Amino acid sequence: MTNTDHFDVAVIGAGVIGLAVAQRLSAAPFMADRNLVLLDQEDGVGQHTSSRNSEVIHAGIYYPSGSLKAALCVRGRQLLFEHCQRYRVPCRRTGKLIVASERDSDSLLALQQQAANNGVDDLELLDSGALRRREAQVQADIALFSPSSGIVDSHAFMVSLLHLAQQQGAIFAPRTRVQGICRKVEGFEVTTRLKSSSGIGDEDYRFTTTAIVCCAGLQGPALAKRIEGLDPQLIPQQFLCKGDYFSYSGKSPFQHLIYPLPEANTAGLGIHATLDLAGRLRFGPDTQYVDSEDYTVDPHKRQRFAEAIRRYFPMLDPLALQPDYAGIRPKLAGAGEPATDFIIQDTTEAGFPNLVQLFGIESPGLTASLAIGERVTAMVRNFF
Numbered sequence: 001m002t003n004t005d006h007f008d009v010a011v012i013g014a015g016v017i018g019l020a021v022a023q024r025l026s027a028a029p030f031m032a033d034r035n036l037v038l039l040d041q042e043d044g045v046g047q048h049t050s051s052r053n054s055e056v057i058h059a060g061i062y063y064p065s066g067s068l069k070a071a072l073c074v075r076g077r078q079l080l081f082e083h084c085q086r087y088r089v090p091c092r093r094t095g096k097l098i099v100a101s102e103r104d105s106d107s108l109l110a111l112q113q114q115a116a117n118n119g120v121d122d123l124e125l126l127d128s129g130a131l132r133r134r135e136a137q138v139q140a141d142i143a144l145f146s147p148s149s150g151i152v153d154s155h156a157f158m159v160s161l162l163h164l165a166q167q168q169g170a171i172f173a174p175r176t177r178v179q180g181i182c183r184k185v186e187g188f189e190v191t192t193r194l195k196s197s198s199g200i201g202d203e204d205y206r207f208t209t210t211a212i213v214c215c216a217g218l219q220g221p222a223l224a225k226r227i228e229g230l231d232p233q234l235i236p237q238q239f240l241c242k243g244d245y246f247s248y249s250g251k252s253p254f255q256h257l258i259y260p261l262p263e264a265n266t267a268g269l270g271i272h273a274t275l276d277l278a279g280r281l282r283f284g285p286d287t288q289y290v291d292s293e294d295y296t297v298d299p300h301k302r303q304r305f306a307e308a309i310r311r312y313f314p315m316l317d318p319l320a321l322q323p324d325y326a327g328i329r330p331k332l333a334g335a336g337e338p339a340t341d342f343i344i345q346d347t348t349e350a351g352f353p354n355l356v357q358l359f360g361i362e363s364p365g366l367t368a369s370l371a372i373g374e375r376v377t378a379m380v381r382n383f384f
Protein backbone atom coordinates (compact mmCIF):
# COMPACT_ATOMS: atom_id res chain seq x y z
CA MET A 1 0.00 0.00 0.00
CA THR A 2 1.17 3.54 -0.69
CA ASN A 3 0.26 6.81 1.00
CA THR A 4 -2.02 7.78 -1.92
CA ASP A 5 -4.30 4.76 -1.74
CA HIS A 6 -8.03 5.05 -2.18
CA PHE A 7 -10.42 2.23 -1.35
CA ASP A 8 -14.12 1.96 -2.01
CA VAL A 9 -14.79 0.20 1.30
CA ALA A 10 -12.66 -0.12 4.45
CA VAL A 11 -13.71 -2.73 7.03
CA ILE A 12 -12.07 -2.07 10.39
CA GLY A 13 -11.52 -5.12 12.59
CA ALA A 14 -10.75 -8.67 11.48
CA GLY A 15 -12.59 -10.59 14.17
CA VAL A 16 -15.24 -13.00 12.95
CA ILE A 17 -17.64 -10.12 12.27
CA GLY A 18 -15.27 -8.01 10.15
CA LEU A 19 -14.19 -11.15 8.31
CA ALA A 20 -17.77 -12.20 7.54
CA VAL A 21 -18.58 -8.65 6.42
CA ALA A 22 -15.48 -8.55 4.18
CA GLN A 23 -16.27 -11.97 2.73
CA ARG A 24 -19.91 -11.17 1.96
CA LEU A 25 -19.14 -7.68 0.65
CA SER A 26 -16.32 -8.79 -1.62
CA ALA A 27 -18.64 -11.43 -3.14
CA ALA A 28 -21.42 -8.92 -3.88
CA PRO A 29 -21.96 -8.07 -7.58
CA PHE A 30 -21.92 -4.30 -6.88
CA MET A 31 -18.35 -4.71 -5.54
CA ALA A 32 -17.09 -6.38 -8.75
CA ASP A 33 -15.23 -3.24 -9.93
CA ARG A 34 -14.61 -1.83 -6.49
CA ASN A 35 -11.90 -2.53 -3.96
CA LEU A 36 -12.08 -3.38 -0.26
CA VAL A 37 -9.49 -3.29 2.50
CA LEU A 38 -9.85 -5.18 5.79
CA LEU A 39 -7.69 -3.71 8.56
CA ASP A 40 -6.68 -5.06 11.93
CA GLN A 41 -4.25 -3.82 14.54
CA GLU A 42 -3.04 -7.35 15.29
CA ASP A 43 -0.68 -9.66 13.37
CA GLY A 44 -3.49 -11.97 12.29
CA VAL A 45 -7.23 -12.47 12.36
CA GLY A 46 -9.46 -13.12 15.37
CA GLN A 47 -7.05 -12.37 18.18
CA HIS A 48 -9.66 -10.87 20.54
CA THR A 49 -13.21 -11.95 21.47
CA SER A 50 -13.50 -14.19 18.42
CA SER A 51 -10.95 -16.59 19.90
CA ARG A 52 -12.31 -16.33 23.45
CA ASN A 53 -15.76 -17.87 23.25
CA SER A 54 -17.57 -21.22 23.54
CA GLU A 55 -17.55 -21.95 19.78
CA VAL A 56 -21.19 -22.97 20.02
CA ILE A 57 -23.48 -22.72 17.00
CA HIS A 58 -26.64 -21.52 18.70
CA ALA A 59 -30.08 -22.51 17.43
CA GLY A 60 -31.69 -19.12 18.26
CA ILE A 61 -33.77 -20.14 21.28
CA TYR A 62 -33.42 -17.40 23.86
CA TYR A 63 -33.62 -14.05 22.11
CA PRO A 64 -36.80 -11.93 22.00
CA SER A 65 -38.76 -12.43 18.78
CA GLY A 66 -38.23 -9.65 16.29
CA SER A 67 -34.78 -8.82 17.69
CA LEU A 68 -31.69 -8.76 15.52
CA LYS A 69 -30.22 -11.43 17.78
CA ALA A 70 -33.10 -13.82 17.06
CA ALA A 71 -33.31 -13.18 13.31
CA LEU A 72 -29.57 -13.12 12.64
CA CYS A 73 -28.87 -16.16 14.84
CA VAL A 74 -31.44 -18.32 13.05
CA ARG A 75 -30.32 -17.18 9.58
CA GLY A 76 -26.63 -17.20 10.58
CA ARG A 77 -26.80 -20.74 11.94
CA GLN A 78 -28.17 -22.01 8.63
CA LEU A 79 -25.51 -20.10 6.65
CA LEU A 80 -22.76 -21.27 9.00
CA PHE A 81 -23.60 -24.97 8.69
CA GLU A 82 -23.77 -24.58 4.89
CA HIS A 83 -20.44 -22.71 4.86
CA CYS A 84 -18.75 -25.38 6.98
CA GLN A 85 -19.95 -28.15 4.69
CA ARG A 86 -18.98 -26.31 1.51
CA TYR A 87 -15.52 -25.19 2.65
CA ARG A 88 -14.73 -28.17 4.90
CA VAL A 89 -14.59 -26.20 8.12
CA PRO A 90 -14.75 -28.65 11.04
CA CYS A 91 -18.09 -28.48 12.87
CA ARG A 92 -20.49 -30.92 14.49
CA ARG A 93 -24.23 -30.94 15.26
CA THR A 94 -23.73 -32.17 18.81
CA GLY A 95 -27.22 -31.20 19.91
CA LYS A 96 -27.86 -29.35 23.13
CA LEU A 97 -29.84 -30.10 26.29
CA ILE A 98 -31.32 -27.33 28.43
CA VAL A 99 -32.09 -28.96 31.76
CA ALA A 100 -34.40 -27.92 34.61
CA SER A 101 -36.11 -29.11 37.75
CA GLU A 102 -39.86 -29.82 37.87
CA ARG A 103 -40.54 -26.52 39.63
CA ASP A 104 -39.01 -24.62 36.69
CA SER A 105 -41.01 -26.53 34.07
CA ASP A 106 -43.14 -23.46 33.22
CA SER A 107 -39.98 -21.48 32.42
CA LEU A 108 -38.69 -24.32 30.26
CA LEU A 109 -42.00 -24.49 28.36
CA ALA A 110 -41.90 -20.70 27.94
CA LEU A 111 -38.44 -21.08 26.43
CA GLN A 112 -39.77 -23.69 24.00
CA GLN A 113 -42.51 -21.24 22.98
CA GLN A 114 -39.96 -18.43 22.62
CA ALA A 115 -37.88 -20.65 20.36
CA ALA A 116 -40.93 -21.54 18.23
CA ASN A 117 -41.73 -17.82 17.88
CA ASN A 118 -38.19 -17.35 16.57
CA GLY A 119 -38.72 -20.11 13.99
CA VAL A 120 -36.86 -22.77 16.00
CA ASP A 121 -39.52 -25.48 16.00
CA ASP A 122 -37.40 -28.61 16.35
CA LEU A 123 -37.06 -28.61 20.16
CA GLU A 124 -38.07 -31.82 21.89
CA LEU A 125 -39.28 -31.95 25.49
CA LEU A 126 -37.71 -34.84 27.42
CA ASP A 127 -38.74 -36.33 30.77
CA SER A 128 -36.08 -37.51 33.20
CA GLY A 129 -36.04 -41.05 31.71
CA ALA A 130 -35.56 -39.80 28.15
CA LEU A 131 -32.91 -37.38 29.39
CA ARG A 132 -31.04 -40.18 31.16
CA ARG A 133 -31.04 -42.28 27.99
CA ARG A 134 -29.25 -39.42 26.22
CA GLU A 135 -26.97 -38.38 29.09
CA ALA A 136 -26.64 -40.93 31.91
CA GLN A 137 -24.76 -38.57 34.24
CA VAL A 138 -27.00 -35.53 33.93
CA GLN A 139 -29.55 -35.14 36.67
CA ALA A 140 -32.69 -33.10 35.97
CA ASP A 141 -36.46 -33.62 35.92
CA ILE A 142 -37.04 -32.29 32.43
CA ALA A 143 -35.04 -31.02 29.49
CA LEU A 144 -35.36 -29.43 26.08
CA PHE A 145 -33.33 -31.11 23.36
CA SER A 146 -32.15 -28.87 20.52
CA PRO A 147 -30.91 -31.04 17.64
CA SER A 148 -29.75 -28.08 15.52
CA SER A 149 -27.19 -26.72 18.01
CA GLY A 150 -23.55 -27.57 17.50
CA ILE A 151 -19.92 -26.54 17.66
CA VAL A 152 -17.48 -25.12 15.14
CA ASP A 153 -13.72 -24.70 14.86
CA SER A 154 -13.92 -20.91 15.01
CA HIS A 155 -10.31 -20.39 13.97
CA ALA A 156 -10.70 -22.58 10.86
CA PHE A 157 -13.93 -20.71 10.10
CA MET A 158 -12.18 -17.33 10.31
CA VAL A 159 -9.27 -18.50 8.14
CA SER A 160 -11.75 -19.75 5.53
CA LEU A 161 -13.46 -16.34 5.50
CA LEU A 162 -10.13 -14.55 5.07
CA HIS A 163 -9.07 -16.80 2.19
CA LEU A 164 -12.41 -16.40 0.42
CA ALA A 165 -12.37 -12.62 0.85
CA GLN A 166 -8.82 -12.47 -0.53
CA GLN A 167 -9.74 -14.69 -3.49
CA GLN A 168 -12.59 -12.28 -4.18
CA GLY A 169 -10.13 -9.39 -4.27
CA ALA A 170 -10.18 -8.04 -0.70
CA ILE A 171 -6.86 -6.76 0.66
CA PHE A 172 -5.98 -7.72 4.24
CA ALA A 173 -3.84 -5.23 6.16
CA PRO A 174 -2.71 -6.66 9.53
CA ARG A 175 -0.72 -4.63 12.12
CA THR A 176 -2.66 -1.55 11.02
CA ARG A 177 -4.27 0.33 13.89
CA VAL A 178 -6.85 2.97 12.96
CA GLN A 179 -6.05 6.13 14.91
CA GLY A 180 -8.51 8.61 13.45
CA ILE A 181 -11.15 9.10 10.78
CA CYS A 182 -11.92 12.44 9.12
CA ARG A 183 -14.84 13.22 6.81
CA LYS A 184 -13.86 14.49 3.34
CA VAL A 185 -16.05 15.90 0.56
CA GLU A 186 -16.59 12.35 -0.66
CA GLY A 187 -15.97 9.69 1.93
CA PHE A 188 -13.27 9.69 4.57
CA GLU A 189 -9.57 10.02 5.27
CA VAL A 190 -8.29 7.34 7.64
CA THR A 191 -5.10 7.72 9.67
CA THR A 192 -3.46 4.50 10.80
CA ARG A 193 -0.36 3.42 12.66
CA LEU A 194 1.49 0.55 10.98
CA LYS A 195 3.26 -1.72 13.44
CA SER A 196 6.52 -2.96 12.02
CA SER A 197 6.94 -6.72 12.39
CA SER A 198 10.18 -6.18 14.34
CA GLY A 199 8.35 -3.94 16.87
CA ILE A 200 10.52 -0.91 16.10
CA GLY A 201 10.00 1.87 13.60
CA ASP A 202 6.19 2.13 13.53
CA GLU A 203 4.97 4.51 10.87
CA ASP A 204 1.85 6.48 9.97
CA TYR A 205 -0.17 5.57 6.92
CA ARG A 206 -3.11 7.53 5.52
CA PHE A 207 -5.64 6.53 2.89
CA THR A 208 -9.02 7.66 1.66
CA THR A 209 -12.13 5.53 1.37
CA THR A 210 -15.67 6.04 0.16
CA ALA A 211 -17.33 3.88 2.84
CA ILE A 212 -16.37 2.50 6.24
CA VAL A 213 -17.67 -0.45 8.25
CA CYS A 214 -16.48 -0.49 11.89
CA CYS A 215 -16.37 -3.99 13.44
CA ALA A 216 -13.98 -3.21 16.28
CA GLY A 217 -15.62 -5.41 18.93
CA LEU A 218 -14.77 -4.20 22.45
CA GLN A 219 -13.04 -1.18 20.91
CA GLY A 220 -16.17 -0.14 18.98
CA PRO A 221 -17.17 2.88 21.12
CA ALA A 222 -13.54 4.00 21.52
CA LEU A 223 -13.04 3.90 17.75
CA ALA A 224 -16.33 5.76 17.15
CA LYS A 225 -15.05 8.56 19.39
CA ARG A 226 -12.14 8.97 16.98
CA ILE A 227 -14.47 9.71 14.04
CA GLU A 228 -14.33 13.49 13.66
CA GLY A 229 -17.75 15.15 13.65
CA LEU A 230 -19.76 12.03 14.60
CA ASP A 231 -22.63 12.89 16.95
CA PRO A 232 -21.65 11.43 20.36
CA GLN A 233 -25.31 10.44 20.84
CA LEU A 234 -24.76 7.76 18.19
CA ILE A 235 -22.16 6.06 20.40
CA PRO A 236 -23.73 3.74 22.99
CA GLN A 237 -22.35 3.24 26.47
CA GLN A 238 -20.58 -0.11 26.69
CA PHE A 239 -19.94 -2.35 29.68
CA LEU A 240 -17.38 -5.14 29.91
CA CYS A 241 -18.77 -8.44 31.16
CA LYS A 242 -16.12 -11.08 31.67
CA GLY A 243 -16.74 -14.81 31.42
CA ASP A 244 -14.26 -17.31 32.87
CA TYR A 245 -13.96 -20.93 31.77
CA PHE A 246 -12.71 -23.99 33.67
CA SER A 247 -11.58 -27.03 31.72
CA TYR A 248 -12.46 -30.53 32.90
CA SER A 249 -9.54 -32.93 33.12
CA GLY A 250 -10.37 -36.42 31.99
CA LYS A 251 -12.76 -37.93 29.50
CA SER A 252 -15.96 -36.01 28.98
CA PRO A 253 -18.98 -37.74 30.53
CA PHE A 254 -21.23 -35.89 28.04
CA GLN A 255 -22.00 -36.23 24.34
CA HIS A 256 -24.13 -33.09 24.12
CA LEU A 257 -23.81 -29.48 25.19
CA ILE A 258 -25.50 -29.17 28.59
CA TYR A 259 -27.05 -25.87 29.66
CA PRO A 260 -28.99 -24.98 32.81
CA LEU A 261 -32.08 -22.83 32.46
CA PRO A 262 -30.81 -19.23 32.36
CA GLU A 263 -31.63 -17.32 35.53
CA ALA A 264 -33.75 -14.20 35.10
CA ASN A 265 -31.73 -10.99 34.71
CA THR A 266 -28.37 -12.66 34.37
CA ALA A 267 -26.04 -11.48 31.66
CA GLY A 268 -25.19 -14.99 30.43
CA LEU A 269 -26.78 -18.36 29.75
CA GLY A 270 -25.62 -19.97 33.03
CA ILE A 271 -22.46 -22.00 33.58
CA HIS A 272 -22.83 -24.63 30.89
CA ALA A 273 -20.85 -27.59 29.59
CA THR A 274 -19.44 -27.30 26.10
CA LEU A 275 -17.30 -29.65 24.08
CA ASP A 276 -14.68 -28.80 21.52
CA LEU A 277 -14.18 -30.81 18.34
CA ALA A 278 -11.49 -32.93 20.03
CA GLY A 279 -14.12 -33.94 22.62
CA ARG A 280 -12.60 -31.91 25.46
CA LEU A 281 -15.07 -30.62 28.03
CA ARG A 282 -15.07 -27.18 29.61
CA PHE A 283 -17.49 -25.26 31.80
CA GLY A 284 -18.42 -21.62 31.67
CA PRO A 285 -18.59 -18.78 31.06
CA ASP A 286 -19.75 -17.09 34.24
CA THR A 287 -20.62 -13.39 34.30
CA GLN A 288 -18.64 -10.67 36.03
CA TYR A 289 -18.78 -6.99 35.15
CA VAL A 290 -15.23 -5.58 35.06
CA ASP A 291 -13.60 -2.18 34.52
CA SER A 292 -10.75 -3.21 32.26
CA GLU A 293 -9.69 -5.93 29.82
CA ASP A 294 -8.01 -8.48 32.06
CA TYR A 295 -8.22 -12.10 30.95
CA THR A 296 -6.82 -13.75 34.10
CA VAL A 297 -9.01 -16.60 35.38
CA ASP A 298 -9.40 -16.54 39.15
CA PRO A 299 -8.66 -20.09 40.45
CA HIS A 300 -10.68 -19.29 43.59
CA LYS A 301 -13.84 -19.47 41.50
CA ARG A 302 -13.52 -23.27 41.36
CA GLN A 303 -15.93 -23.83 44.27
CA ARG A 304 -18.55 -21.48 42.85
CA PHE A 305 -18.30 -23.22 39.48
CA ALA A 306 -18.55 -26.64 41.15
CA GLU A 307 -21.74 -25.63 42.99
CA ALA A 308 -23.39 -24.42 39.78
CA ILE A 309 -22.32 -27.50 37.80
CA ARG A 310 -23.38 -29.99 40.50
CA ARG A 311 -26.98 -28.86 40.11
CA TYR A 312 -27.06 -30.88 36.87
CA PHE A 313 -23.90 -33.03 37.22
CA PRO A 314 -23.84 -34.22 40.86
CA MET A 315 -20.92 -36.62 40.30
CA LEU A 316 -18.53 -33.75 39.51
CA ASP A 317 -15.18 -33.88 41.30
CA PRO A 318 -14.26 -30.19 41.81
CA LEU A 319 -10.56 -31.07 41.52
CA ALA A 320 -11.15 -32.01 37.87
CA LEU A 321 -11.81 -28.31 37.19
CA GLN A 322 -8.79 -26.28 36.04
CA PRO A 323 -8.74 -22.54 35.32
CA ASP A 324 -8.72 -22.23 31.54
CA TYR A 325 -9.37 -18.99 29.62
CA ALA A 326 -11.69 -15.99 29.71
CA GLY A 327 -13.57 -13.82 27.24
CA ILE A 328 -15.15 -10.39 27.60
CA ARG A 329 -18.61 -9.55 26.28
CA PRO A 330 -19.19 -6.05 24.85
CA LYS A 331 -22.47 -5.46 26.71
CA LEU A 332 -24.75 -2.51 26.09
CA ALA A 333 -26.58 -3.12 29.38
CA GLY A 334 -25.11 -2.79 32.86
CA ALA A 335 -25.38 -5.37 35.66
CA GLY A 336 -29.02 -6.20 36.45
CA GLU A 337 -30.39 -4.23 33.49
CA PRO A 338 -32.54 -5.93 30.84
CA ALA A 339 -30.62 -7.46 27.93
CA THR A 340 -30.17 -5.33 24.82
CA ASP A 341 -29.98 -6.16 21.13
CA PHE A 342 -27.08 -5.91 18.67
CA ILE A 343 -26.67 -2.45 17.14
CA ILE A 344 -25.93 -2.36 13.39
CA GLN A 345 -26.05 1.32 12.65
CA ASP A 346 -26.13 3.07 9.25
CA THR A 347 -25.55 6.70 10.22
CA THR A 348 -26.84 8.18 6.93
CA GLU A 349 -30.13 9.39 8.40
CA ALA A 350 -28.20 11.10 11.19
CA GLY A 351 -26.46 13.18 8.51
CA PHE A 352 -23.31 11.07 8.43
CA PRO A 353 -23.45 9.00 5.21
CA ASN A 354 -21.35 6.02 4.15
CA LEU A 355 -20.64 4.71 7.64
CA VAL A 356 -21.87 1.48 9.27
CA GLN A 357 -20.97 0.80 12.90
CA LEU A 358 -21.52 -2.37 14.90
CA PHE A 359 -21.85 -2.28 18.68
CA GLY A 360 -22.66 -4.87 21.35
CA ILE A 361 -21.93 -7.90 19.18
CA GLU A 362 -21.85 -10.38 22.03
CA SER A 363 -23.23 -13.94 21.84
CA PRO A 364 -24.62 -15.19 19.44
CA GLY A 365 -22.26 -13.11 17.29
CA LEU A 366 -20.18 -16.05 16.08
CA THR A 367 -23.31 -17.95 14.98
CA ALA A 368 -24.86 -14.84 13.45
CA SER A 369 -21.69 -13.62 11.70
CA LEU A 370 -22.57 -14.58 8.11
CA ALA A 371 -26.09 -13.15 8.49
CA ILE A 372 -24.57 -9.95 9.91
CA GLY A 373 -22.31 -9.92 6.84
CA GLU A 374 -25.38 -10.15 4.59
CA ARG A 375 -27.16 -7.34 6.42
CA VAL A 376 -24.17 -5.00 6.33
CA THR A 377 -23.66 -5.75 2.63
CA ALA A 378 -27.25 -4.65 1.93
CA MET A 379 -26.58 -1.39 3.82
CA VAL A 380 -23.29 -0.67 2.01
CA ARG A 381 -24.90 -1.32 -1.38
CA ASN A 382 -26.97 1.87 -0.84
CA PHE A 383 -23.79 3.94 -0.55
CA PHE A 384 -22.91 3.45 -4.23
Ligand SMILES: Cc1cc2nc3c(=O)[nH]c(=O)nc-3n(C[C@H](O)[C@H](O)[C@H](O)COP(=O)(O)OP(=O)(O)OC[C@H]3O[C@@H](n4cnc5c(N)ncnc54)[C@H](O)[C@@H]3O)c2cc1C
Nearest residue numbers: 013015017041048049050053054056178217327365366367
Ligand atom coordinates in the same frame (compact mmCIF):
# COMPACT_ATOMS: atom_id res chain seq x y z
C1 LIG B 1 -17.26 -15.52 26.83
C2 LIG B 1 -17.90 -15.46 25.48
C3 LIG B 1 -18.53 -16.60 24.96
C4 LIG B 1 -19.14 -16.55 23.71
N1 LIG B 1 -19.67 -17.71 23.18
C5 LIG B 1 -20.25 -17.67 21.96
C6 LIG B 1 -20.78 -18.85 21.38
O1 LIG B 1 -20.62 -19.94 21.91
N2 LIG B 1 -21.43 -18.75 20.21
C7 LIG B 1 -21.61 -17.56 19.56
O2 LIG B 1 -22.27 -17.53 18.53
N3 LIG B 1 -21.05 -16.43 20.05
C8 LIG B 1 -20.37 -16.46 21.22
N4 LIG B 1 -19.80 -15.32 21.74
C9 LIG B 1 -19.87 -14.08 20.95
C10 LIG B 1 -18.78 -14.00 19.89
O3 LIG B 1 -17.54 -14.46 20.37
C11 LIG B 1 -18.67 -12.52 19.46
O4 LIG B 1 -19.94 -12.05 19.08
C12 LIG B 1 -17.72 -12.32 18.29
O5 LIG B 1 -16.50 -12.98 18.48
C13 LIG B 1 -17.48 -10.83 18.09
O6 LIG B 1 -16.58 -10.67 17.03
P1 LIG B 1 -16.06 -9.23 16.61
O7 LIG B 1 -15.42 -9.42 15.30
O8 LIG B 1 -17.18 -8.25 16.75
O9 LIG B 1 -15.03 -8.82 17.76
P2 LIG B 1 -13.48 -9.19 17.93
O10 LIG B 1 -13.25 -10.63 17.72
O11 LIG B 1 -13.07 -8.64 19.26
O12 LIG B 1 -12.76 -8.42 16.77
C14 LIG B 1 -12.58 -7.03 16.77
C15 LIG B 1 -11.30 -6.76 16.02
O13 LIG B 1 -11.15 -5.35 15.85
C16 LIG B 1 -9.78 -5.04 15.93
N5 LIG B 1 -9.66 -3.62 16.25
C17 LIG B 1 -10.20 -2.97 17.30
N6 LIG B 1 -9.87 -1.65 17.25
C18 LIG B 1 -9.11 -1.48 16.15
C19 LIG B 1 -8.46 -0.35 15.56
N7 LIG B 1 -8.53 0.86 16.10
N8 LIG B 1 -7.75 -0.53 14.42
C20 LIG B 1 -7.65 -1.77 13.84
N9 LIG B 1 -8.25 -2.87 14.37
C21 LIG B 1 -8.97 -2.73 15.50
C22 LIG B 1 -9.27 -5.98 17.02
O14 LIG B 1 -7.87 -6.18 16.91
C23 LIG B 1 -10.07 -7.24 16.76
O15 LIG B 1 -9.38 -8.16 15.95
C24 LIG B 1 -19.16 -15.34 22.98
C25 LIG B 1 -18.53 -14.20 23.49
C26 LIG B 1 -17.90 -14.27 24.73
C27 LIG B 1 -17.20 -13.05 25.26
